[in-house]
Amino acid sequence: MRPPIASLVVLLLVVAALTVIGLEGIHATRVPQAVLDSEQQIAADTALSTRTAIDVEASTLRRTANAYPTTNTSTPASTLKALTSARKAVRGSALLDARTGKLLATGGKQVPLAGVHVSTTASGHVTIPPRLVTSGGARELLYFAEVTLPAQQVDANQDQNQTPSRTDRQWLLVVSEALPTLTTYGDGRTAQVLDASGTALATTTHGTASSAADSGLPTAAARAANGSGRGTDASGSMLGAGTDSRSTVAGWAQVASATGPGDTDGLGLVVLTSRSVPATTGAADYSRFALEAAGALAAVALLLALALHFLVQQPLLRLYLSAGRLARSATEDGPAAWEELSRPVPVHGFGELARIGRALESLRRQLLGEIGPQEFPARRGPGYRALAVAGVLVVACWSVPMIFLLNRADTTTAVPAPVLAAQQTRTEITTNRIRQSLDQSYTDLNDVAAALPGKTRAAQTEVLRRTLADHKHYRSLYLLDRSGAIALRVGGTPLRTLVHVPDGGGITTVNTSGKIPAIAAYAQVKAARGKTPAAGVVLFGEIDVHALNSILPRPKLGSVWVTDRDNKVLASSVGYRAFQSLPDAGLTRLARATQGAAGTAGTATSAVLRTSSGPSLDAAAPLAQSGPTARLGWHVVTAEPAAALQIPAVQAEQRTMLAGILGLTLGAACLGWLHVVVIRPLRAVAVLVERLAGGDRRTVLHPVNHDEIGSITRSLELTRQALAERDRAARSGHAAGPSRPLRENTLQR
Incomplete structure (x- = not known):
């Protein structure tokens, strides 16, 4: 019976320690972490929208070029006009020979092709991702798409004697467009698209931007993005400059695909969002509450340990010794056995232990021949099952307020x-x-x-x-x-x-x-x-x-x-x-x-x-x-x-509830364990020993467990055998006198 009691005390003390650790770890900072995390997710969502816009534009251009029905009479100029005239976002366009990179036709604003090795990039008929280029001091995106020509068509500038090949039948469409327009939500929020060096390529603001914006945020965001590696959808948050009452929070996210190579992976674009938020002024300190709650639970654990020790453990050990003494007296000869049989069986505790003690005392007197079988009243008082229920209620007195009442977050003020x-x-x-x-x-x-x-x-x-x-x-x-x-x-x-x-x-x-x-x-x-x-x-x-x-x-x-x-x-x-x-x-x-x-x-x-x-x-x-x-x-x-x-207030509520649930669950589990291994077997033994004291000598008592209750059951079985032998001797006219203890039965298996 010691393991359930020890486990109950240890586990409740562990819950008390976890309560202190969990609640003391909650602190209110100037800007709650939830605010920083939210800005990070806003930047990531904005980066996703930007990436999607670029991917859609690139795939649409490729699909349009691939589906364009070129014929033997198609010219570069007519093809370029047909492919770009309906696209309002196009600033400039060009049609090149995909094999040589030679310019065949242009339209609109001049396309900045310097630094773009078209022939090398287009060779092998691979999908060409968009490129970020500079045109007139502004940054633009170049989109590429291949136009397939009929097998019979040959470039007019190509040698007529040259044998056509698949490469000879490809034109490369290049269009330049501005960066996708950023859509910004949230009053006072600024969104920027940065290049790898931290230079702002596009900026939008919703409402009125704060004057306390930190000019160093773009550089810091680009540095953080570069440190996370290219071609990922990494994101993060930062704190910028602020005043005594407000702080600037910022979030950054790379414009890249997380599911594999994509059109935006090589661009090195980063989205930066920032906003000024009010600083937290109230302090959230749950240390005192944590210590008080842990101390109360430790007191509950100590109270239960003392109650179970004095009301269950000690009486059960005394009963175990009394049952063993009675069994030795009934199965051995000699003055020592007679002396032990002459000592009354003390009755300790209440409920089942008291019933077993009274029944053992009746059996002792029956072995001495002082009395015959004795009936015990069927009406019982409160037993040890009531003690287990009371223990659960005591733990619940600590747990239920923790779960339902204490540290409850106010929905109107808890969430910043x-x-x-x-x-x-x-x-x-x-x-x-x-x-x-x-x-x-x-x-x-x-x-x-x-x-x-x-x-x-x-x-x-x-x-x-x-x-x-x-x-x-x-x-x-x-x-x-x-x-x-x-x-x-x-x-x-x-x-x-x-x-x-x-x-x-x-x-x-x-x-x-x-x-x-x-x-x-x-x-x-x-x-x-x-x-x-x-x-x-x-x-x-x-x-x-x-x-x-x-x-x-x-x-x-x-x-x-x-x-x-x-x-x-x-x-x-x-x-x-x-x-x-x-x-x-x-x-x-x-x-x-x-x-x-x-x-x-x-x-x-x-x-x-x-x-x-x-x-x-x-x-x-x-x-x-x-x-x-x-x-x-x-x-x-x-x-x-x-x-x-x-969110500190919500974290405190959740951890307080968790501590209450853990305390109630572990307390009920340990007391349930005690009920299974001690209280329920005690109830069964109490019924058997009362039947034995009432004259039932035929029911064999089988020990189930190898513990104190199992030892008591074995002692009772030896006593039953001794009483059964005496009754048989009495019926045959050779009953042993009360002054001579009975010998042990020969039932030794």
């Missing part, structure tokens, strides 16, 4: 305002990224729809198949005729249940029920003049919901949902059922709060809500204010548990 503002900012950035993805899906589909008129059904099918292969986010492409029936389809079976032929183009849903929400882009297919009418009048592209879901997860942003105007879930970063409601009524109210006046998109909002697991940082934002998704009325909702952030 900059952290909540950062959750709203990150929600807006995510919303913008989703909007860009849906807008790009519509733009791509609109380009495909423009290429369908005048083509045969087979040619249209080939265009749709090529589009489906190039755009992995589409799961199905199909043309609707004027009645709404599908005239032509490639890809998976459409999920649409709404049969309609809409006007114009945009993004919509084509079902309102089912296991998978069907979000689709659509565009009108115009009939070509003087040619056979198109097979359909509207082109639909159903967007794979998994592709949309993959955009949503971001570190430390929590759960993300995309909802329709009725606040039904269309996509999510966590498991969900299509068209289900948001998991919490507070999130639904928050989404509704973003809705503005009639005809407006509304504004983003955020709040700290109390949930069953603690405070939660929640935010919602309308999906779009312009573009093909503006009239949908969709929202993006996020929820991040405050426990996942390093």
Whole structure:
């Protein structure tokens, strides 16, 4: 019985020590770590948006050049004009011979090709990533794409006797564009795109920037990014200059791919965001509370140890000695055995131990012949099981307040305002990224729809198949005729249940029920003049919901949902059922709060809500204010548990609750262990020994465990055998006198 008691004391003292260690480690700094982490994530989200914009521009240019239908009559000038005239972002363009690097045609502003070894880069027909160059003192991006010519076409400047090869049939398209425009959210936040040396290439500010901005932050951010290695999506945070009441926090992130080689890996771009935040003035010191709580638990452990020692352990050891003495007296001869049998059995403790002690005393007197079998009352008082329950209640008196009452974080003051503002900012950035993805899906589909008129059904099918292969986010492409029936389809079976032929183009849903929400882009297919009418009048592209879901997860942003105007879930970063409601009524109210006046998109909002697991940082934002998704009325909702952030008040609440849970769990486990190995066997032995004292000589007592209770059971079995032998002798007329102890039975196995 010693291990459960010792374990109870040791484990409760360990919990007390962990309480001190955990709560003393919480300190309020001038700028909470959660604020720095939030700024780091904002920089990482902004860098992701920049990287995505560059990747999309590069892939779109390559796809356009690859799909351009060159003929034997195509000239470099006409090809260059056809490929770039519709691209508004292009500043300058050039068409080169991919083999020699010779300039064939130019357009717009002069393309800065100095330092770019085109022929070396383009050899081998590898994908050429964008390059960062300087033009007129400004930094620009160069995008590259190969244009494949018909096998029969040879450059006019090439020797007519030269045998054409695959290299001779490639032109290289080069366009120069400005860096993608940074979209900055959060009042007073500044965002910059830096090169590897820390020079700012682009700067945007939302609202009024703080005058306390640190001019050394760009250099420090570039140095930190270079130290983390090129071609990674490393990020970090820094503290800048400040005043007595405010500090500048900054976050940096590399514009590079984390999943493998990408178009932005070699650019060396770094995004830096910064904002002035109020400094923390109140001190959060939980040392005194930790010491008081640990001292109270140590007192509880000492109290339980003393109670179990004096009420259980010592009485049980005395009973163990008394049962052994009684067994020796019943099985041995001699004056010593008679003397031990003459000593009364002391009754110690209460409950089961007291019952066993009284029954042993009755057996001693029966061995002496003083009395016969004695019945014991069936009504019992409180036993040691009540003591175990009382022990659990004592531990609960310390644990329950720790779990439910003490150090509870106030949802209105626990979360710093900059952290909540950062959750709203990150929600807006995510919303913008989703909007860009849906807008790009519509733009791509609109380009495909423009290429369908005048083509045969087979040619249209080939265009749709090529589009489906190039755009992995589409799961199905199909043309609707004027009645709404599908005239032509490639890809998976459409999920649409709404049969309609809409006007114009945009993004919509084509079902309102089912296991998978069907979000689709659509565009009108115009009939070509003087040619056979198109097979359909509207082109639909159903967007794979998994592709949309993959955009949503971001570190430390929590759960993300995309909802329709009725606040039904269309996509999510966590498991969900299509068209289900948001998991919490507070999130639904928050989404509704973003809705503005009639005809407006509304504004983003955020709040700290109390949930069953603690405070939660929640935010919602309308999906779009312009573009093909503006009239949908969709929202993006996020929820991040405050426990996942390093907020002192929330950390104190969580660690206090953890200490209470550990104390209650370990205390109940040790007392349950004591009940299993001591109290429950004692209850069984008490019943058996009372039956033996009541005259039951037939029930054999089998020891179960090799411990004190097992030894008591073995002693009782020897006593039963001695009494059974005496009863047999009495029935045969040779009963032993009371002055002579009985010999040990020959049952020795």
